[in-house]
Structure formats: structure tokens, C-alpha cells
Amino acid sequence: MRRKPVFDIIRRLLGRPLRQREVNAIDAALDGLSRSDEGAASAPPWQIGPEGVALIKRFEGCARRRADGAFEAYPDPGTGGAPWTIGWGATGRDHVHGGRIAQGTVWSAAECEARLESDLARYAAEVAAAIGDAPTTQSQFDAMVSFHYNTGAIARATLTRRHRAGDHAGASREFDRWCFAGGRVMKGLVRRRAAEAALYRKPG
Numbered sequence: 001m002r003r004k005p006v007f008d009i010i011r012r013l014l015g016r017p018l019r020q021r022e023v024n025a026i027d028a029a030l031d032g033l034s035r036s037d038e039g040a041a042s043a044p045p046w047q048i049g050p051e052g053v054a055l056i057k058r059f060e061g062c063a064r065r066r067a068d069g070a071f072e073a074y075p076d077p078g079t080g081g082a083p084w085t086i087g088w089g090a091t092g093r094d095h096v097h098g099g100r101i102a103q104g105t106v107w108s109a110a111e112c113e114a115r116l117e118s119d120l121a122r123y124a125a126e127v128a129a130a131i132g133d134a135p136t137t138q139s140q141f142d143a144m145v146s147f148h149y150n151t152g153a154i155a156r157a158t159l160t161r162r163h164r165a166g167d168h169a170g171a172s173r174e175f176d177r178w179c180f181a182g183g184r185v186m187k188g189l190v191r192r193r194a195a196e197a198a199l200y201r202k203p204g
Contacts, residue, residue, distance in 0.1 A: 003030060046128040048120050052142025055199060056120075056149055059192045060089035062112055071112055073105040077188070078181025087112030089149065090119060123149045130154045134164040143175075143200035150192065151178055172197045 010026065011018055018026075048056075064072045064086070073086040083091040084101050094101045095118070096111050107115070127144045140163070148154035159174035175197040179189040 088116040139202040143196045
């Protein structure tokens with residue numbers, strides 16, 4: 001950063017030359033700003049960590065493997081139909097064949113892994129956008145990505161608002177509210193929400 005123009009403006013505003021202690025103080029402040037800018041530029045975007053990936057894989061599974069090693073779509077346990085799921089919990093767009101994931105959709109193991117990697121990056125970015133600059137540990141972030149991966153609700157959930165407000169105890173209790181599918185409490189979701197809440201509470 002060129003500092004002479006800064007000093008010239010301050011001198012004009014004051015209407016007098018700067019004293020040495022003032023020069024030193026301004027220099028120190030500008031040094032601090034430069035370090036902050038460099039740190040912000042070099043800080044990597046939020047990414048889900050190994051614990052978060054392991055949690056998602058544990059609860060999503062990669063079900064319906066066929067004898068030929070490929071995977072086929074299966075119905076939602078709550079509705080018995082749509083949304084159809086394949087691989088590591090992928091729903092919606094079929095990035096392999098086009099259209100939507102539906103009954104009869106088949107992916108290879110590599111295609112399932114590629115979709116997982118793509119979805120994790122997308123969900124992590126959406127969680128990062130939802131929590132903004134709220135202080136967050138990696139464990140809290142991982143738990144919220146798992147929650148969002150399963151519910152798609154990070155932008156509207158009270159959990160997010162409580163986290164942004166710094167109410168981590170309240171946020172951890174919000175996971176338990178998301179255990180329903182098709183209007184019924186699902187035991188698998190109860191277990192998943194408990195695991196996410198435990199990861200969220202893990203010391204960072």
C-alpha cells in the first residue's frame with residue numbers, strides 16, 4: 001500500500017505537519033490493516049471436515065448395490081416414492097443421464113462418489129453463506145453441513161438463527177426437531193440428529 005497519499009490527506013485535514021508519534025501510530029494501524037487483508041485473502045473457504053463426511057456416509061449409506069457393482073435408486077422411506085434417492089443420499093437432478101433421479105436410475109460407484117463430492121462442496125458453501133461471520137468451530141460446521149445435506153433447511157432453520165446469535169446450547173437442541181418424514185418420527189432420523197447434535201457440541 002502506498003502510504004504517502006494517506007499521510008498527505010491526514011496532514012491537510014489537521015492543517016499541520018504530523019508529529020513523529022502520530023506517524024508511528026498511523027504506520028502501526030496501516031500495518032495491522034495490511035496483515036488483516038492478507039489473512040482474509042489467504043483464508044480458505046469453509047470445507048466439511050473428515051468427521052462430517054464420515055457422519056454423512058454413515059447415515060446416508062450407499063444402498064441398493066447390484067450384482068454388477070452399480071447402484072440403483074430407491075424410494076423415500078417416508079413416502080414410499082418420491083423423492084427417489086441414489087448413491088450417498090443424492091436426490092433431484094441426475095447428473096449422469098440428465099433429467100431427475102427416479103425409479104430405474106442406475107449409477108456406477110465412481111458416479112456416486114463424484115456426486116457426493118460435488119454435493120458436499122455445494123452444501124458447505126450454502127451453510128457458510130447462512131452462518132455468515134458467526135464464530136464457528138469445524139465440528140459445528142460439519143454438523144450443520146450434515147443437517148443441511150439431509151434436510152436442505154439451513155437457510156430457514158431456527159438452528160441457524162440461534163447459531164448466528166451465539167446461542168450454541170439452543171442451536172444444539174434444535175437438531176431434535178427435524179426427525180419427521182411423511183408426518184412420522186423416523187428412528188433413523190432420530191439417531192442422525194442425535195449424532196449431529198453431539199458433533200455440534202464437540203469442543204472445537
